[in-house]
Amino acid sequence: MADPRITIVGASLAGLRTAEAVLAELPQARIMLVGDEPHAPYNRPPLSKDSMEALAGGQAPRAEVFEKLLLRSKIMPGQIEMRLGVAAAGIESGNVRLEDGALLRSDFVVAATGIRPRRMPMQGAADRRHVLRSFDDAEALAQAMRPGAQMVVIGAGFIGCEIAATARKLGLHVTVVEPAPQPMLRALGHRVAAAMAALHRRHGVTLLTGRSVETFEAERVILDDGKALEADVIVEALGSRPNTEWLAASGADLSDGVLVDDRMQAIGAQNLLAVGDLARFANPLFDDLPRRVEHWCVPGQTAKRAAATIAARVSGGAPAPDFAPMPSFWSDQYGMRVQAFGAPALAETQTVVEGDLTQIGVAPIVVEYARGDHLVGVIGLGAPPALIARYRARLMDALCAPVTA
Amino acid sequence: MKVHVDMSICLLHGQCVIAAPEVFSFDDAGGLVWVTEIDDSQVADAEAASDACPEQAIILG
Structure with missing residues (x-):
């Protein structure tokens, strides 16, 4: 396999980084990067924050907003082939069939198709219902975000909460509806989630927890307790579904994303690898349960790993045996940074080690998360990076220490 | 290789300090400081830091 043909499906952060990493390992590889969006690879986190604000306020033309999101790349023109604006239809004998009929012969296929927003199954209010995943989604939503408008956000996860915060800054009236008792509860745990709820309420968000949406009327959202919310704009922020339909015939385990081993190699499909939001892998820092991680x-991290696996298989070598990346995520709301390391969602207990949760948004807070006696995560709330870095180091030491049962 | 950080877009995520602690660090006031001229042994870490920056604020050249 002197010049392996590598087809990467999904032209966002994971796909682009995989192409770069494969090129670095195998300069002779013939790489095809395919994406269903018409845009060149771009960065998504600002879509719910700075980009949305710029698009809504009309402060900057669309092209200028997009330009800032474009991912810089080490790839030179001509080093890889790109097919944008066309989705993959399926896998045929290890090759990729595109929706325009083309068949891409492949020695390796890397699935980087990511996720899409979940939608509510009910009909109604179609002219004002939005989701947020792509630049085009952000543009459509931003156009509806006029000062004074009534916005209903369904789902108080990170995306829903970030949109709510941006909408408040833009002068909208915002109601957030969330079935769980607190916003971002699974990720942050009860105490920090409760503090975040207080922060949103302090900034004027009407946060209705323990409530769900029953139906949509023309200009209203009806909740399960019968309450009717006037809505000029509705955002469905209900989490995501992995884009794995095109892999149905691949033989891979697609029960939640793509089940891969610690080399990003799909279980059950010889020449398939998965990276990014799709990849369901175990992280030995915590346990042996495979999980998808949408950070x-x-x-x-997974792109480099997948590239090393491909290089090792082409050359007959083996990649380094351990893959134990330290998870990290952040969210910016009301100018306050939530910065997490590790896996707070796995914790049973939370300990405030710096500051005071009643001072959220006012003074720095650091919270450590433990499962049993073991530290598994740390979260800073408006904490200076240098302060969190010290707690991250402490967490790293704890996670890497041999476990004594 | 020269290292430059565009402080007009840096949001102090600190990912570079994690990826390349010999090149990037926080000073006592919590600000980001970095080595502006690195040798070959630090290039791989600096590139990892540049890739890890959510704001793409690190420019190597």
Whole structure:
């Protein structure tokens, strides 16, 4: 396999970083990067924050906003082939069939198709219902975000909460509806989530927890308790679904994303690898349970790993045996940074080690998360990076220490 | 290789300090400081830091 043909499906952060990493390992590889969006690879986190504000306020033309999102790349023109604006239809004998009929012969296929927003199954209010994943989604939503408008956000996860914060800054009236008792509860745990709820309420958000949406009327959202919310704009922020339909015939385990081993190699499909939001892998820092991880840093980490695996298989060698990336995520709301390291969602207990949760948004807070006696995560709330860095180092030491049962 | 950080877009995520601690660090006031001229042994870490920057604020050249 002197010049392996590598087809990367998905032209976002994970796909681009995989192409770069494969090129670095195998300069002779013939790489095809395919994406269903018409845009060149771009960065998504600002879509719910700075980009949305710029688009809504009309402060900057669309092209200028997009320009800032474009991912810089080490790839020179001509080093890889790109097919943008066309989705993959399926896998045929290990090759990729595109929706325009083309068949891409492939020695390796890397799935980097990511996720899409979940939608509510009910009909109604179609002219004002939005989701946020792509630049085009952000543009459509931003156009509806006029000062004084009534916005209903369904789902108080990170995306829903960030949109709510941006909308408040833009002068909208915002109601957030969330079935769980607190916003971002699974990721942050009860105490920090409660503090975040207080922060949103302090900034004028009407936060209705323990409530769900029953139906949509023409200009209203009806909740399960019968309450009717006037809505000029509705955002469905209900989490995501992995884009794996095109892999149905691949033989891979697609029960939640693509199940991969610690080399990003799909279980059950010889020449398929998965990276980014799609990849469901175990992280030995925590346990042996495979999970999908929708953090910004995962595409870069899994891309390098997948490239090393491909290089090792082409040359007959083996990649380094351990893959144990430190998880990290952040969210910016009301000018306050939530910065997490590790896996706070796995914790049973939370300990405030710096500051005071009643001072959220006012003074720095650091919270450590433990499962049993073991530290598994740390979160800073408006904490200076240098302060969190010290707690990250402490967490790293704890996670890497041999476990004594 | 020269290292430059565009402080007009840096949001102090600190990912570079994690990826390349010999090149990037926080000073006592919590600000980001970095080595502006690195040798070959530090290039791989600096590139990893540049890739890890969510704001793409690190420019190597």
